[in-house]
Amino acid sequence: MLDGGYLQYVGLGVSHMLSGYDHLLFLFGVVFFLHKFSDVAKFVTAFTLGHCITLVFATFLQITWNYYLVDALIAISVMYKAFDNNGGFQKHLGCESPNLLAVVFGFGLLHGFGLSTRLQQLPLGDDPTAMLIRILSFNVGVEIGQIAALTVMVWGLAMWRRRASFPRLSTVANNILMFAGALLLLMQLHGYQHDSDPDSFRFPSKEHMHEHEDLDIQRSTQTGRDTL
Known part of the structure; x- marks a missing residue:
């Protein structure tokens, strides 16, 4: 990434989202019962605005926090x-669900902060514009990456809704989703508990750039010796 161009950062963003199971699980839960494309677009836009805000501003302003704890909140x-999705507020708390659009936007802010904590582990350079x-x-x-993943999710859910098994198994599917979130939560808390220095591999960009330059000099010197 030190020598990579901007397209390499685009590729990194794609791969990070497609491998970001916590983000994908949340999006899967968001679109699970959405039938209309307009509803999908509305909620995904709210989520996207949320994570764009914190991803860009938190990274640029170098606002960070322990990434294990951020990812634990994302698991929640x-x-x-x-x-x-399983009507938990109505069944167990006797109240209506909070405004879903606001909730999705709020969680989007949280997910963007999680993306930011990971991105800040890279040497982004010292020039503000770059x-x-x-x-x-x-x-x-x-x-x-999000569009690609959502395309598959929305298509798969649309196909499943046409089958008689969807009403019968939708509750089970969301119970599995809840279990997956709980497992992710335990994993992140376990990582936080057993890592004495969770920011140990986050390096200052200037220091690492100097190390990289020293390594290039060493390689050039060794190549010259080999040639002689």
Whole structure:
């Protein structure tokens, strides 16, 4: 990433989203009962605006937190959506669900902060303009990956809704989603508990750039010796 161009950051954003099971599980919960394309677009837009805000601003302003704890909160967002999908507020709390659009936007802010904590582990450079373009390139990649994942999710759910098994197994599916969120929560808390320095591999960009330059000099010197 030190020598990579902006397209490499786009590719990194795509791969991060497609491998980000916590983000994908939450999105799966969001679109699970959405039948209309307009509803999918509305809620996904709210989520996207949320995570774009914190991804860009938190990274550019270098606002960070322990990434294990951020990811633990993201796991709770997965559990929340599964609980809501199964009518948990009505069944167990005797109240209506909070405004879903506002909730999705709020969790989008949280997910964007999680993306930011990971992106800040990379040497984004010291030039503000180049740094901002790298962040935006990564964000573009995240959106491309999100669109690709959502296309598969929405299509798969649309096919499943046509089958008689959907009403019967939808509750089971969301119970599994809640279990997956709980498992992710335990994994992140376990990581936080057993990592004495969770930011140990996050390095200052200047220091790492100097190390990289020293390594290039060593390689050039060794190549010259080999040639002689």
